[in-house]
Amino acid sequence: xxxxxxxxxxxxxxxxxxxxxxxxxxxxxxxxxxxxxxxxxxxxxxxxxxxxxxxxxxxxxxxxxxxxxxxxxxxxxxxxxxxxxxxxxxxxxxxxxxxxxxxxxxxxxxxxxxxxxxxxxxxxxxxxxxxxxxxxxxxxxxxxxxxxxxxxxxxxxxxxxxxxxxxxxxxxxxxxxxxxxxxxxxxxxxxxxxxxxxxxxxxxxxxxxxxxxxxxxxxxxxxxxxxxxxxxxxxxxxxxxxxxxxxxxxxxxxxxxxxxxxxxxxxxxxxxxxxxxxxxxxxxxxxxxxxxxxxxxxxxxxxx
Amino acid sequence: xxxxxxxxxxxxxxxxxxxxxxxxxxxxxxxxxxxxxxxxxxxxxxxxxxxxxxxxxxxxxxxxxxxxxxxxxxxxxxxxxxxxxxxxxxxxxxxxxxxxxxxxxxxxxxxxxxxxxxxxxxxxxxxxxxxxxxxxxxxxxxxxxxxxxxxxxxxxxxxxxxxxxxxxxxxxxxxxxxxxxxxxxxxxxxxxxxxxxxxxxxxxxxxxxxxxxxxxxxxxxxxxxxxxxxxxxxxxxxxxxxxxxxxxxxxxxxxxxxxxxxxxxxxxxxxxxxxxxxxxxxxxxxxxxxxxxxxxxxxxxxxx
Numbered sequence: 001x002x003x004x005x006x007x008x009x010x011x012x013x014x015x016x017x018x019x020x021x022x023x024x025x026x027x028x029x030x031x032x033x034x035x036x037x038x039x040x041x042x043x044x045x046x047x048x049x050x051x052x053x054x055x056x057x058x059x060x061x062x063x064x065x066x067x068x069x070x071x072x073x074x075x076x077x078x079x080x081x082x083x084x085x086x087x088x089x090x091x092x093x094x095x096x097x098x099x100x101x102x103x104x105x106x107x108x109x110x111x112x113x114x115x116x117x118x119x120x121x122x123x124x125x126x127x128x129x130x131x132x133x134x135x136x137x138x139x140x141x142x143x144x145x146x147x148x149x150x151x152x153x154x155x156x157x158x159x160x161x162x163x164x165x166x167x168x169x170x171x172x173x174x175x176x177x178x179x180x181x182x183x184x185x186x187x188x189x190x191x192x193x194x195x196x197x198x199x200x201x202x203x204x205x206x207x208x209x210x211x212x213x214x215x216x217x218x219x220x221x222x223x224x225x226x227x228x229x230x231x232x233x234x235x236x237x238x239x240x241x242x243x244x245x246x247x248x249x250x251x252x253x254x255x256x257x258x259x260x261x262x263x264x265x266x267x268x269x270x271x272x273x274x275x276x277x278x279x280x281x282x283x284x285x286x287x288x289x290x291x292x293x294x295x296x297x298x299x300x301x302x303x304x
Numbered sequence: 305x306x307x308x309x310x311x312x313x314x315x316x317x318x319x320x321x322x323x324x325x326x327x328x329x330x331x332x333x334x335x336x337x338x339x340x341x342x343x344x345x346x347x348x349x350x351x352x353x354x355x356x357x358x359x360x361x362x363x364x365x366x367x368x369x370x371x372x373x374x375x376x377x378x379x380x381x382x383x384x385x386x387x388x389x390x391x392x393x394x395x396x397x398x399x400x401x402x403x404x405x406x407x408x409x410x411x412x413x414x415x416x417x418x419x420x421x422x423x424x425x426x427x428x429x430x431x432x433x434x435x436x437x438x439x440x441x442x443x444x445x446x447x448x449x450x451x452x453x454x455x456x457x458x459x460x461x462x463x464x465x466x467x468x469x470x471x472x473x474x475x476x477x478x479x480x481x482x483x484x485x486x487x488x489x490x491x492x493x494x495x496x497x498x499x500x501x502x503x504x505x506x507x508x509x510x511x512x513x514x515x516x517x518x519x520x521x522x523x524x525x526x527x528x529x530x531x532x533x534x535x536x537x538x539x540x541x542x543x544x545x546x547x548x549x550x551x552x553x554x555x556x557x558x559x560x561x562x563x564x565x566x567x568x569x570x571x572x573x574x575x576x577x578x579x580x581x582x583x584x585x586x587x588x589x590x591x592x593x594x595x596x597x598x599x600x601x602x603x604x605x606x607x608x
């Protein structure tokens with residue numbers, strides 16, 4: 001096994017992921033848990049990190065680079081923001097060191113859009129952007145990063161010009177679990193219903209103001225015409241994603257189409273959604289992107 | 305005190321209201337409780353009704369007329385639907401009698417829109433429409449009925465032509481209590497922030513596709529620029545209402561403007577919202593409307 005060079009951590013709101021990386025950027029070991037910022041704020045960030053470092057037998061001198069919500073005000077050590085227009089290169093230069101302790105642990109900053117009309121913040125996605133687009137990317141990109149809080153980002157010549165957060169994932173979660181629509185989706189198995197999903201994406205994309213009506217329609221349709229819980233669930237999911245796409249695609253779309261940074265099930269769902277419109281996307285794996293971004297930052301911090 | 309003629313009940317999803325009415329339509333006694341359909345389905349509809357009848361010492365022979373969710377499939381006795389296009393006069397003719405028992409208890413039907421593209425149902429609002437517009441209303445009305453599940457209804461010459469349900473109230477409830485935005489509104493007192501509310505209504509009305517972004521903005525604005533929890537709460541409320549208005553007003557608006565059937569705080573909020581656009585409204589009290597509708601139906605059923 002090659003020599004470990006550093007540890008990379010993507011510390012989100014509700015998830016923790018850690019990779020042991022060698023000098024060539026290869027993954028030597030990996031850890032995943034649900035000790036995200038919310039959980040770690042209660043049990044202690046240092047302890048959570050140390051337990052995972054111990055589990056992979058990371059040497060004491062090995063530095064650790066963290067991105068994500070661990071750098072929030074309500075996180076471990078506040079890592080501030082780079083303000084828009086934000087050169088991705090600036091991310092590398094503003095990492096904040098966790099005070100105390102022998103180990104060199106640094107947290108990357110987020111990006112803030114200090115626009116009273118469109119205030120917004122990101123933490124973690126900037127590192128994905130860095131990994132996905134690189135520092136020297138020329139031209140314009142429109143990037144869709146789906147999730148609990150989806151981000152749509154306009155990047156021009158390596159600088160984040162503007163971005164918008166949509167609560168799509170979180171809305172799906174509360175709407176399907178905590179409202180009257182939970183009755184319509186109760187007992188839904190994992191069966192996919194691509195037709196219902198695509199129809200909902202198109203309907204919401206064409207009439208986004210009707211989102212709260214289209215959601216309720218999932219239940220009315222079941223009452224009046226029948227239909228499976230899975231169809232209702234796909235309708236909720238497609239409606240919320242369709243509205244997000246209507247907003248995200250409301251400005252100019254670059255000739256190259258949309259850059260979709262996502263992994264797993266979300267990547268599959270959003271590709272189906274873009275396909276329903278249809279809009280051309282260039283998919284990039286989000287896990288790979290964040291690892292690559294952390295590697296680029298680690299190289300800049302510890303080899304310069 | 306004049307002689308009671310019948311008992312009128314508005315039995316909603318989460319609320320129960322009962323009035324003792326004389327032959328002239330005057331209210332002799334009133335009861336309100338939170339034993340709505342959801343609660344009554346567990347403890348028993350007959351028992352809930354009987355306890356309120358006993359509390360007002362209603363004579364055994366007095367008939368009872370019910371509207372609302374007590375007539376749903378998951379309610380007391382299913383009262384079916386009148387299908388659109390639905391003459392309001394048909395509501396009076398399709399009341400269903402609760403079987404068994406000496407007392408004459410009847411439940412009014414709802415209205416169903418059996419349109420695969422826009423399936424929808426209402427129960428209770430049809431009785432408000434009856435009371436607010438009457439049977440012989442000529443011309444067109446566009447009616448907004450705010451609530452947990454707001455209804456927008458087009459009525460033409462006394463017939464419900466089309467309607468749409470928006471989950472505005474329920475979305476406000478789960479978004480402000482169950483999502484990350486609960487942090488932004490935590491500790492909000494009852495102080496009003498009319499400026500934040502109206503600004504949010506206008507922003508969402510103009511860009512409804514951005515609703516899930518405008519909601520998240522309530523938190524980002526607080527992080528980056530400060531602001532009270534009350535301002536954040538009014539932003540959530542104004543955003544959700546603004547999107548509803550964008551959809552509700554997307555078709556032709558009659559010369560007379562919008563008929564707003566609402567009571568209390570909701571009536572105030574929606575009047576502010578329409579005023580922000582601005583759109584002319586004719587306000588009608590919802591409590592009065594449902595009582596009047598039940599009275600009209602009772603007169604038709606028991607004096608014909």
